[in-house]
Amino acid sequence: MYSQSPSVYNNQSSTMQQEIQRSFIMRVYGWMTAGLLITAAVAFLTLTLPGLLEAIIYNQLLFFGLLIGELVMVVVLTRAINRFSPALAGLFFAGYAALNGVTLSIVFLAYTDISIALTFGLTACTFGIMTLFGYTTSRDLTKMGNLLIMALIGMILATVVNIFLNNTVVYWIITYIGILIFVGLIAYDTQKLKRMALTVMADGSVAQKASILGALALYLDFINLFLLLLRIFGRRR
Secondary structure, X not given: OHHHHHXXXXXXXXXXXXXXXXXXXXXXXXXXXXXXHHHHHHHHHHHOOHHHHHHHHHOHHHHHHHHHHHHHXXXXXXXXXXXXXXXXXXXXXXXXXXXXHHHHHHHHHHEOHHHHHHHHXXXXXXXXXXXXXXXHOOOOOHHHXXXXXXXXXXXXXXXXXXXXXXXXXXXXXXXXHHHHHHHHHHHHHHHHHHHHHHHHXXXXXXXXXXXXXXXXXHHHHHHHHHHHHHHHHOOEO
């Protein structure tokens, strides 16, 4: 009887840990889904406002100002979230998703609705497969993640340089490498969040803010993968 007690305790502990991780990941996915819905809604709303759309297209200062604003919001959210309340962190994330929807409206204007829908579906399927892999695999993806982050930095630098070079070959190389990078990052970020769940669930406020940061990471993975796939599969109007 007593010899079975440690085994029963361990099974209960393992089950509890799995439930904590599942609950945390579901909260992350909830925030991420909300962010994607906000982005889509704002993008389509922007398309119905010709004045705003023309200002974004023809006023480069405004367009790049919006992009810089998005970058600033991401940096502020990731660096200062400890000083935010969960409600303010959620509001900040929603604001970023809305601002991203404004800038993405140009993409929706450039491509056909069917190709956008099909590419979104492909992105969602790829995301689902890789996030499931990251959640279930027993393999440590830390080293792979570090390499992917380094590759991402290199890709960003190459993209900036190619703005001036305007080289088609480099453009497509960046596109395909970028797809591989973000596919890998989806799995890596999911595994990282699964491990994080056990360290933050002791504090409800910390867990709520951590889930928002996790949602931001997966949201960025999803959006960037979608945009890269759209380069390949999107049909221009």
